[in-house]
Amino acid sequence: MIDDVFSGLTVTIFAYGVTSSGKTHTMQGTKTEPGIIPRAVESLFRKIQYRPNISISVSYMEIYKDEVYDLLVDRENAPKLPVRENGSGQVFVAHLSEQPISNVEEFEWMYTEATRRRSVASTNLNRASSRSHAILTLLVRVEDEVLGKALTGKLNLVDLAGSENNKLTGNDPSRMAESSAINKSLSVLGQVVHALNQGASRVPYRNSKLTRILQDALGGSSIGLLICNIAPPPKYRQDTLNTLNFATRTKNIENKPVVNEKDLKPAPKPSMSRHASQPPQQRPPPTRQPSEPPAPLPTAVPTRSRIGRPSLAPRSSLARPEPVTVNVNIPPQQQIQQPVLSEEEINKRIAKAVEAEVAKRLAEHEMQMKAEREKVAAERRSSLVEEGSSGRFESSSGRADTSGTSGKLEDPGMGHTSVDEELRQRLSELEQRFESGSSEMRMLSDLSPGSRKRTGRAYVALARAQSEKNNLQLALELYRKAEAYVPDNIKLKERIIEIEWAVKNNKAFKPSPKKPKRKKAKKAPRDENSKKSHSTSTEAPAVVLQDSRDENSNGKRERAEQPFGSSLLFGSMASGHVAAGEEESMCGGSHKRQAEGWETPKRSKKMRSSSIADGVGSEDE
Numbered sequence: 001m002i003d004d005v006f007s008g009l010t011v012t013i014f015a016y017g018v019t020s021s022g023k024t025h026t027m028q029g030t031k032t033e034p035g036i037i038p039r040a041v042e043s044l045f046r047k048i049q050y051r052p053n054i055s056i057s058v059s060y061m062e063i064y065k066d067e068v069y070d071l072l073v074d075r076e077n078a079p080k081l082p083v084r085e086n087g088s089g090q091v092f093v094a095h096l097s098e099q100p101i102s103n104v105e106e107f108e109w110m111y112t113e114a115t116r117r118r119s120v121a122s123t124n125l126n127r128a129s130s131r132s133h134a135i136l137t138l139l140v141r142v143e144d145e146v147l148g149k150a151l152t153g154k155l156n157l158v159d160l161a162g163s164e165n166n167k168l169t170g171n172d173p174s175r176m177a178e179s180s181a182i183n184k185s186l187s188v189l190g191q192v193v194h195a196l197n198q199g200a201s202r203v204p205y206r207n208s209k210l211t212r213i214l215q216d217a218l219g220g221s222s223i224g225l226l227i228c229n230i231a232p233p234p235k236y237r238q239d240t241l242n243t244l245n246f247a248t249r250t251k252n253i254e255n256k257p258v259v260n261e262k263d264l265k266p267a268p269k270p271s272m273s274r275h276a277s278q279p280p281q282q283r284p285p286p287t288r289q290p291s292e293p294p295a296p297l298p299t300a301v302p303t304r305s306r307i308g309r310p311s312l313a314p315r316s317s318l319a320r321p322e323p324v325t326v327n328v329n330i331p332p333q334q335q336i337q338q339p340v341l342s343e344e345e346i347n348k349r350i351a352k353a354v355e356a357e358v359a360k361r362l363a364e365h366e367m368q369m370k371a372e373r374e375k376v377a378a379e380r381r382s383s384l385v386e387e388g389s390s391g392r393f394e395s396s397s398g399r400a401d402t403s404g405t406s407g408k409l410e411d412p413g414m415g416h417t418s419v420d421e422e423l424r425q426r427l428s429e430l431e432q433r434f435e436s437g438s439s440e441m442r443m444l445s446d447l448s449p450g451s452r453k454r455t456g457r458a459y460v461a462l463a464r465a466q467s468e469k470n471n472l473q474l475a476l477e478l479y480r481k482a483e484a485y486v487p488d489n490i491k492l493k494e495r496i497i498e499i500e501w502a503v504k505n506n507k508a509f510k511p512s513p514k515k516p517k518r519k520k521a522k523k524a525p526r527d528e529n530s531k532k533s534h535s536t537s538t539e540a541p542a543v544v545l546q547d548s549r550d551e552n553s554n555g556k557r558e559r560a561e562q563p564f565g566s567s568l569l570f571g572s573m574a575s576g577h578v579a580a581g582e583e584e585s586m587c588g589g590s591h592k593r594q595a596e597g598w599e600t601p602k603r604s605k606k607m608r609s610s611s612i613a614d615g616v617g618s619e620d621e
C-alpha cells in the first residue's frame with residue numbers, strides 16, 4: 001500500500017474495535033513494538049532516499065465529540081475546524097495545518113508532541129483510553145519533471161475511538177458525553193457501511209464528522225484497509241461478535257481508486273491515458289524489506305478495491321498490494337488523447353473517405369461491365385460464326401455482321417476479312433468508350449441530381465437512335481451508361497434487358513413507337529392534318545416522327561432531320577443537354593408516358609420531357 005501512495009493514490013488504514021481491544025497499540029504501538037504509523041513513516045522515508053523529487057508532509061487531526069481539531073497546533077490555539085467539500089466533491093478539513101518532514105526523527109518528534117494533545121482519559125477498561133478518533137495523514141508528493149506531472153499520494157492512518165459499554169467503562173458524566181459521541185459516530189459508520197452494502201441511493205456520510213472525513217475510504221476513491229481489533233476476554237464476547245459482523249459487511253464495500261495527479265506545466269495539457277495504462281515511472285520497486293516484517297495485526301479485513309474486482313476478498317497481511325495501474329473517475333476529455341480537428345478537416349476526411357468508397361465501387365462496377373461486355377461480345381462472335389455456318393447470311397466466308405458502326409446492316413456478301421475488321425473496330429470503339437465512361441462515372445458523384453437526369457436522358461436519346469438503326473450493341477452500351485446516371489429507372493432497366501436479349505439471340509429489336517410532340521395550343525393551333533398525323537403516329541412511327549417534326553415549325557425541322565446520334569455520341573458529356581433537347585423534340589404526349597408507366601401524372605403535367613422516374617424515359621414516348 002505504501003507503493004500505491006507513491007502512485008498518487010489515497011490509502012486509508014483504520015483500526016476498529018471495542019475499547020481496549022488494542023487499536024492504538026496497533027496503529028501507534030510502543031518503542032519496542034512500533035505500530036503501523038511509525039513503520040509506515042520509516043518505510044516511506046526509506047523509499048525516498050536519494051530521490052529529491054519526492055517530498056513528505058504531515059497533518060494530524062482528532063475528532064472529539066464530533067468536532068475536528070488540529071493536533072499539530074497547541075490545544076489552546078486549536079479552533080474547531082470545519083469540514084468542507086471542494087468543487088470535485090472531495091471532502092477536506094479546512095485550515096488544517098500541514099508540516100513538511102524530511103526524516104523519521106523529525107516525524108517522531110512532531111508526532112509525539114501531537115499525540116500528547118490527543119484527548120485521552122482513564123476508564124475502567126483502559127487506563128489511557130482514546131476519547132477521540134485520530135487521523136494522521138502523510139502526504140507524499142512526487143514530481144516528475146520529464147512527464148511534467150506531480151502525483152500526490154496520501155496515507156491516512158486512523159485510530160478510531162472504541163465503542164463503549166458504559167456499564168463496563170464506569171464512565172462519569174464527562175466520559176459519558178464523550179462515550180455517547182464516540183458511539184454515535186461509530187453507529188453512523190455502521191449505517192454508512194450498511195447503506196453501501198445495500199446500494200442505497202443515500203449514504204449517511206454527513207451524519208457524523210467521522211464518516212464525512214472517511215467518506216473517501218468508504219465507497220470512495222481511496223484504497224481502504226480496515227483492521228478490526230477484538231479483545232479476548234469473555235466479557236467482550238458480544239463486542240467481538242459485533243466487530244466481526246462489521247468486518248464482514250465492510251468487506252463488500254467497493255472503492256474506486258483515483259490517482260491524484262496534476263500537471264506541472266500549465267499548457268498544453270498532456271493526456272492522462274498514458275498513466276492509466278502503465279504504472280508511474282517513479283514508483284519504487286515493490287519489494288518488502290525482509291528486515292521489516294509486518295506488524296502482527298489482530299484481524300485484517302482489507303477494503304481495497306480495484307477496477308475489475310467486484311468484491312474485496314480478504315488478503316493476507318503479508319501479501320503485497322496489487323499494483324494500481326487504473327485511473328478511474330477521470331474526466332473523459334482527459335482520458336483520451338485525440339487530436340482536435342476543425343470542421344474543415346473533418347469534412348475533408350469525410351470527403352476523402354467517401355471519394356475512396358465511390359472510386360472502389362466504380363472500379364467494381366467497371367470490372368463488372370467489362371466482363372459483361374466481353375461476354376456479350378464473345379457470345380456475339382460465336383453466334384455470328386454459328387449463323388455463318390448455318391448459312392443464314394450466306395457469304396463467301398459464311399459470316400455476316402449486323403453491328404456496323406454506320407448502323408447499316410452489312411451486305412451479306414461482305415468479305416470475311418472486312419467483317420472481322422469491322423467487329424474489331426467496333427469492339428475497340430466500345431472499349432474506348434467504356435474506358436472514357438469510367439472516368440465519367442468517377443465524376444458522377446459530383447453531379448447534381450438534375451445534371452444526372454439530363455445526362456442520363458441524353459444517353460437514352462442516343463441509345464434510342466442507335467437502336468432504331470439496329471445498332472443494338474452500341475445502343476446497349478449507351479443505355480447502360482444512362483443507367484449509371486439514373487440507376488433507379490425501372491423502365492430503363494427493362495429496356496436494357498430487352499436489348500441484351502435481342503443482342504444475345506441475334507434478334508431485331510423494335511423500340512416502342514414514339515408519339516409526336518403535342519403542339520402547344522398557344523403557339524400553333526392544331527389543324528386537321530396534325531390531328532391525323534398524331535392519331536396515326538403509333539402505327540407508323542418512323543414516318544410520323546418526320547411528319548410530327550414537320551408540323552413543328554420554328555426551325556425544329558432542321559434539327560429533326562439531322563442524323564441523330566452519331567455526331568453527338570462521341571461528343572463530350574456537355575452535349576448531353578443538347579441531346580436531351582433533341583430528344584425532347586421527339587417527345588409525345590404525357591398521357592402516353594403515364595400509360596406506359598414512364599412518368600407520374602403529376603410530373604407529366606409539369607415537364608413534358610421528364611422521365612418516368614427520373615427524367616430519362618421521355619425518349620421512349
Ligand SMILES: Nc1ncnc2c1ncn2[C@@H]1O[C@H](COP(=O)(O)OP(=O)(O)OP(=O)(O)O)[C@@H](O)[C@H]1O
Nearest residue numbers: 018019020021022023024025026126129130161162
Ligand atoms: N497486541 C498487544 N500486545 C500487547 N499489549 C497490547 C496489545 N494490544 C493492546 N495492548 C494493550 O492493551 C491496552 C489497551 O490497548 P489500546 O489502548 O491500544 O486499546 P484501544 O483499542 O486503543 O482502546 P481505546 O479504544 O479505549 O482507546 C494497552 O495498554 C495496550 O498496551
